[in-house]
Amino acid sequence: DADVTQTPRNRITKTGKRIMLECSQTKGHDRMYWYRQDPGLGLRLIYYSFDVKDINKGEISDGYSVSRQAQAKFSLSLESAIPNQTALYFCATSDLAGPTGVEQFFGPGTRLTVL
Amino acid sequence: QQQVKQSPQSLIVQKGGISIINCAYENTAFDYFPWYQQFPGKGPALLIAIRPDVSEKKEGRFTISFNKSAKQFSLHIMDSQPGDSATYFCAASEKGTYKYIFGTGTRLKVLA
Numbered sequence: 309d310a311d312v313t314q315t316p317r318n319r320i321t322k323t324g325k326r327i328m329l330e331c332s333q334t335k336g337h338d339r340m341y342w343y344r345q346d347p348g349l350g351l352r353l354i355y356y357s358f359d360v361k362d363i364n365k366g367e368i369s370d371g372y373s374v375s376r377q378a379q380a381k382f383s384l385s386l387e388s389a390i391p392n393q394t395a396l397y398f399c400a401t402s403d404l405a406g407p408t409g410v411e412q413f414f415g416p417g418t419r420l421t422v423l
Numbered sequence: 424q425q426q427v428k429q430s431p432q433s434l435i436v437q438k439g440g441i442s443i444i445n446c447a448y449e450n451t452a453f454d455y456f457p458w459y460q461q462f463p464g465k466g467p468a469l470l471i472a473i474r475p476d477v478s479e480k481k482e483g484r485f486t487i488s489f490n491k492s493a494k495q496f497s498l499h500i501m502d503s504q505p506g507d508s509a510t511y512f513c514a515a516s517e518k519g520t521y522k523y524i525f526g527t528g529t530r531l532k533v534l535a
Contacts, residue, residue, distance in 0.1 A: 343525075348432065348527055350525040351523075352525070356522060358521070366522070402521060410457075410521055411457070412469070412523065416465060416466050417465075417466055
């Protein structure tokens with residue numbers, strides 16, 4: 309069983325629609341992250357959360373919002389999708405008590421297309 | 424702004440050759456430098472990482488070389504194999520932030 313799961317894996321939507329991407333983890337990690345991946349731009353941090361009551365903006369948070377429903381669940385929402393939000397989205401987790409404290413474990417990704 | 428610069432964008436190497444990917448950073452507060460490997464359709468996974476108190480770390484065929492004064496680090500893949508064909512990302516993390524700044528990625532293709 310995958311430790312970090314993302315749903316859906318693929319989604320095509322239209323401009324202006326609201327969409328939610330979901331991430332669940334069974335690793336028991338406190339920290340969770342949302343990234344987007346674009347060709348030539350690498351991975352950029354959208355939002356991150358160090359526990360259920362702690363939500364922080366990353367470098368590209370405009371147009372996105374998040375919800376940390378439980379330690380194991382972290383959702384990313386696009387309130388009104390636009391074409392330049394077409395990208396590959398990854399959820400990641402890390403363990404506060406891990407040996408390095410910083411290794412991140414990534415989910416399989418969600419490919420989002422906004423028409 | 425791009426705080427971690429990665430090159431080359433793509434790399435083609437013959438089987439058995441050495442693959443070298445380079446990264447440079449600006450922030451001297453970075454204290455953890457991981458390399459992540461990503462296969463098509465998968466999420467990135469940690470390959471190897473280094474802290475600035477050592478100049479080199481080796482794990483099997485993979486070696487990180489770190490030059491603190493030049494603010495550069497590189498990944499060397501010895502005896503490259505077709506199974507190494509993937510996208511590689513360098514990253515850096517500032518102490519206490521638990522956040523990564525990623526490079527732009529290098530797509531490696533190893534020819535059989």
